[in-house]
Amino acid sequence: MHDLDDLADYEASARQHTPWRRVLALFRPHVRALLIVLGLIVIAGIAGATAPFMMRGIIDDALPARDATLLVWLCGGLVGVAVLSAIAGVLQAYVSTHIGQQLMHELRVTLYEHLQSLSLAFFATARTGEVQSRMSSDIAGLQSLFTNTATDVARNVSVALTTVVAMILLDWRLALASLAFMPILLWLNNRVAALRERITFQQQERIADMSATVTESLSAGGFILGRTMGRAHHLVRLFRQTSSDVARLELRSHTAGQWEIAIIMFALDILPALTFFIGGLMLAQGSGVSIGTLVALIALQEQLLWPMLELFEARVELRKARALLTRVFGTLDTKPTLVEPANPVEVDANGVRGEIVFEDVSFSYPASERQTLDHVALRIPAGTHTAIVGSTGSGKSTLGYLLARLYDPDSGRVTLDGIDLKDLSFETLSHILGVVTQDPFLLNASVDENLRFAKPDASSAEIEQALKIAQLWEKVAGLPKGIQTEVGERGYQFSGGERQRLSLARTILRNPRVLLLDEATSALDPQTENALSAALSARHNRTVVSIAHRLSTVRHADQIVVLEEGRVVEMGSHDQLIATNGRYRQLATIG
Structure with a gap:
């Protein structure tokens, strides 16, 4: 029966897609x-x-x-x-x-x-x-x-x-x-x-x-x-x-x-x-x-x-x-669900302040029976560090997907310095926003080639600086082939934490005004993570949005946003949220 269904679908598709x-x-x-x-x-x-x-x-x-x-x-x-x-x-x-x-x-x-x-x-x-x-x-x-x-x-x-x-x-x-x-x-x-x-x-x-x-x-x-x-x-x-x-x-x-x-x-x-x-x-x-x-x-x-x-x-x-x-x-004939604007807004990436606003944003995945994000209203001031926390399935990563414009909201909008992300070209957004995920994808190539994928014309000094910020320079410099060392398939020649730091260095090399970290330091030990956080915080002109399960990684964030079932339930600094004795404190106690 399955074959018959496939053939029926094929006949319909053949009539639709392949006029000679x-x-x-x-x-x-x-x-x-x-x-x-x-x-x-x-x-x-x-x-x-x-x-x-x-x-x-x-x-x-x-x-x-x-x-x-x-x-x-x-x-x-x-x-x-x-x-x-x-x-x-x-x-x-x-x-x-x-x-x-x-x-x-x-x-x-x-x-x-x-x-x-x-x-x-x-x-x-x-x-x-x-x-x-x-x-x-x-x-x-x-x-x-x-x-x-x-x-x-x-x-x-x-x-x-x-x-x-x-x-x-x-x-x-x-x-x-x-x-x-x-x-x-x-x-x-x-x-x-x-x-x-x-x-x-x-x-x-x-x-x-x-x-x-x-x-x-x-x-x-x-x-x-x-x-x-x-x-x-x-x-x-x-x-x-x-x-x-x-x-x-x-x-x-x-x-x-x-x-x-x-x-x-x-x-x-x-x-x-x-x-x-x-x-x-x-x-x-x-x-x-x-x-x-x-x-x-x-x-x-x-x-x-x-x-x-x-x-x-x-x-x-x-x-x-x-x-x-x-x-x-x-x-x-498959139509992209995201399209670039016909007349994108011209923006100087170096002049971007980095203020992000989610205006009454709702979103659900096609296979989901409920809304993943439900009327989220959130302002992330320029040059600050905002942490997004919550239990599994609360919509944290989805919020990051919308910020990176990997998906568009079903309703509402996401703005950057007052400009709707839909009005920016993908290339412009890629120069403004850097993304590092929990499971980074690395090319089966050398460390140098992986970094230069982000910025082909990067100088040796820029590559060294990016690796230092990512707390990886000493490790790479100590390898027999240095930055010419092959990382292997998906980076399996390196540890999980080293892969995350290499991915972070690749993104830092572009020097984005907005940095989105989606569990990007989950595989790091506390000492390395603290050093990395300090290095990132030293760059005051950058807006950092970090999505985290481990609350120890977001204690020093300027603003912590707590999501539950797609809604913002709490917002404030670590000390403020602990004092309110709400959901954040429960998560901190569990953590």
């Missing part, structure tokens, strides 16, 4: 090169269609008359046609392959750029392997369409049309007899194409599942989880089942419709015998068919055979490609 005019639009920037390809195809097709007429001349005229001169000219013509066809074929293959690779490149970049424009909500629900499957497996599956199939179809159509015209000019009666069963073959071919298209869609879905399994289970975190939970054998069984499904669908993809294909092949194979039979009867009755005409017609049928077979196969490949295009265009 969208594919043709991809070729539009390459019109000039396409015209060259089509010209070469037409030249090769016409050249090939003239050869049988020369053969008829040799059989009916030159040989019976023993005319050596005519024989030389006609044989030379056959050689010339062969040379012309070969040259046109080589040039056409080169130009069409160049076009195909350009299209592949443009489609990959377009898809990657679009994925970069999507919102956190998309990546929070999409599997990493699914996204990677779109970028690799689906795009790679279109390689044949853009580099071979499209031009092959044009070439084969040209050859087929010129050949059919030549057959009709030779003898229209034999031509019609030869082509009479083509509609039946086209119907059979369409059945095979539709069947393989559906199988290809299922196949790509399972390939995405397999990619997701590999990505999740063979990452450093996935390996640790599988090993420590004793689930390695389970993961192997899961992968074996998924791989088995892929192999089964691959087999079906190549073997489905074999009886229909066998019938098509049989019909095309007996075509010469049928032509000889009908032509022989006509020749015996004196119906105006010469032996040369009959031989030339058989040659044209042989010339028509391979283009027709390739067109039949291309029809199957085009339907299979539609399944891939449905997935790719489906992703391209």
